[in-house]
Amino acid sequence: MKIQQVLNIPASFFYHKVIDSVLYDIKAQTGETPTEEQLADYSxxxxxxxxxxARLTITKLVPNEAYYYTTSTNQSEFKVKYDxxxxxxxxxEVTYQEQVVSEGYMRQMNDMLVGTIMGFMRRKNFKKMLTQxxxxx
Structure with missing residues (x-):
C-alpha cells in the first residue's frame, strides 16, 4: 500500500510527531527512554x-526526511517507510509505503486476501490520522 499526501505543516513538525510516537511506544513496551539520536538501528x-x-527494528532514520522500520514475526515481515x-x-509531502513479506505460499495468499479486504479501511484511517x-x- 502506498499513500502520498501533501500537508500544510513543516516537515520538521510531522517528523517530530512521528518520532514522539515512536519514543512513547518504546517507553511503554520496554521502559527504556532512548534519545532520538539513539533510534537508528534500535530494536x-x-x-x-x-x-x-513482534520485533520492531528502526532501519532508517533521517531527521525531517525519513523514518523506516520493520516488524518481524516468525511468519512474516512488515516493512514500513515514511518519506x-x-x-x-x-x-x-508525506509518502507512506508498506510491504508484507511472508514465508510460504498459503501465508502469502492469506496476506494478499486480508490486505485487499482491509486495505480500504487502513488507507482511510491513515489519511484521517494525517489530517489530525x-x-x-
Whole structure:
C-alpha cells in the first residue's frame, strides 16, 4: 500500500510527531527512554496481545526526511517507510509505503486476501490520522 499526501505543516513538525510516537511506544513496551539520536538501528519487542509479539527494528532514520522500520514475526515481515519531503516552509509531502513479506505460499495468499479486504479501511484511517496531525499544528 502506498499513500502520498501533501500537508500544510513543516516537515520538521510531522517528523517530530512521528518520532514522539515512536519514543512513547518504546517507553511503554520496554521502559527504556532512548534519545532520538539513539533510534537508528534500535530494536525492541512489542507485545500486541498476551500471546502475540513482534520485533520492531528502526532501519532508517533521517531527521525531517525519513523514518523506516520493520516488524518481524516468525511468519512474516512488515516493512514500513515514511518519506517526508519539504515543499515549502509550511507544506510537506508525506509518502507512506508498506510491504508484507511472508514465508510460504498459503501465508502469502492469506496476506494478499486480508490486505485487499482491509486495505480500504487502513488507507482511510491513515489519511484521517494525517489530517489530525495537520490540524494539531
Amino acid at each position: 525492541y519487542v512489542k507485545q500486541f496481545t498476551k500471546t502475540t509479539s 517526508i519531503k519539504a515543499l515549502a516552509d509550511n507544506k510537506t 496531525i495537520e490540524q494539531s499544528y
